Amino acid sequence: MRILLCSHWFSPSFGGVETISKILAEEFTRAGATVTVVTNTPGPEEDLVYTVVRQPSHKTLRGLARDSDVILQNLISLRTLISLIPSRKPIVVTHQSWLRRTDGTRGLENYAKLLALRACHNVSISKAIAKSLPVDSVVIGNPFEAKAFEGRRDTPRDRDIVFLGRLVSDKGCDLLLHALAELKPKGLTPSLTVIGDGPEMSTLKALTVQLGLTAQVEFLGAVQEGRGEIVARHRIMAVPSVWAEPFGVVALEGVASGCALVSSSQGGLPDAVGPCGLYFPNGDVKALASALEQVLTDPVLRANLISAGSEHLEKFQPAFIAARYLDLFRGLMAS
Template sequence: MKLLLHTRFYPNTGGIETVASLLAHEWIAAGVNVSVVTDVAADANRQMRFPFPVYHCPSAMQFLQLVRAHDVFIHFNVSVRAIWPLLFVRRPFIAVHHGFYVINESGHRDLRENVKLFIAQRATENIAVSESVARTIGINCKIIANPFERKFFQDGKQQDRGGDLVFLGRLVSSKGVAVLIRALKLLKNRNLTPHLTIIGNGPERPVLEKLIRNLQLKDQVGFTGAIATAKVAELLRMHKIMVVPSVWNEGFGVVALEGIACGCVVVGSSGGGLPEALGPCGLTFPNGDVTALADRLEQLLKNDQLAKELLSHADSHLEKHRPERIAQEYLRVICTATGSC
């Protein structure tokens, strides 16, 4: 079987890019022929070797030839600009939904997003990464949760976790780091002064640094910038609590799995699919609610036994998200959709 996967990919980084790479590697290991096609550009200085071909920004003719050369066409999130080859080449089309197709946090959809859902309704098969995504987009989907990178993200069982709170992600307003910083100020007013490590970079960093100065929290917050994956995992293993304070609903939240795998209890927003990623290994609070976030953090900072109880479920929860297991779930759906089983 030959699979063509259209997705965001390297050199971009993020949840979808991680999942795409993990699944492609697992499919190759299972003896499946995989090619990745992406609209993300990569110059010669940023090329990376993969055990499968990756086509960056192919020409129209090359794209058409790629679809023709493969048995199945898969989209990680439906792309209007990448669907046109199916007008000329009939292939089974699998739409994998990682998000809600909305343009703002209130859930509004414009014409383009509605067109994507119109296309998805005509797919051979639809897969959603969470029950929340499937419910919100209103399409009958198979639910297959996301995997995480086990090679790096694992608990070293170290006893000394000197770090208190950690955030991992791109520094953009939708990720809610400002909410976390304001919650830190509330905790300080309650005579609790945990330290926060912010891992990642993005356009919101200057705004966050100004907020930290204004709230007089400079001694409690540190930025690492963007760092290598192995170093990220090492830092996570040094912290007790990961915070995922997204303001917009997350379709899933692979970062939560990474934190749990490294031995962090996770506090995350309750909207979207993030609670499904947390499972029984964390606490939730309403999106954007500073006081509720401070309350959850205070609970955990004052009650080590609660954190231990939550993390006692980690092994069984993470077992459901092993890359090889998730890859096989995808292949079963693809085989059924193509009649090749």
């Protein structure tokens, strides 16, 4: 099977789409497919088990499409679709986010993408994304970097709570700090490790001082290597996103590390967290504080949440997710 995997962002850029595309390219190749990745991300030539074509012209892209058996576009791009549709090959679009603006409205580009979906076969990364689309889609969750977290579930825990994510307002790290402040009058002063960087870093550090949490909170900045080892030192991972996350690979990383989860409840996070955490309404600091208190003070509850992790993670292992895509591709090729 010849697969053309279109990923607007790709290595050496670092982010969610890039990581998912890299995992899928590796797993498709491991399963015996011939994979070509096309991307707009510049970068050096690399010795990989698949081919990477960077910043192709429309002519080159059309030729690659004609030579493929199936096309996977990881996150819809109209510019790329224009070159792919004339090939008349099966085109699968994986929807990694909402097809709307951050304020919930839709612009001309969003409507153009929605129209283009009718020429494609659609995959949603969560039930929430599937529900938001005006076309039918297959729900296939995102894989996670399993190797970075294997063997971590029995790591000794000397820290309480970890936050892992980009430091932007949507991710809710400020909400988490306010929740810690809510717990102090109850005599609860759990440690918090913040892993990540972003434009809110200085604001969050100032808020930590303002709330009197400097003895509890440690900011590590961005960590790309060894984050599995760091996360696994914690009892709880908090995912306090204010906006409705489309999915939440970070939650899978927390589960794989042996953490109990405390997560906001909207969007696709329940798909990623599953039975491994407690939920609270997005943006509700008191509900977040209450959920943290329960997991911090009830070791039986915490153990039950953690024990559900192994079975839950099976559905998101890279080889399992790749197999679901390959089954879909074979069905489309046969029809």
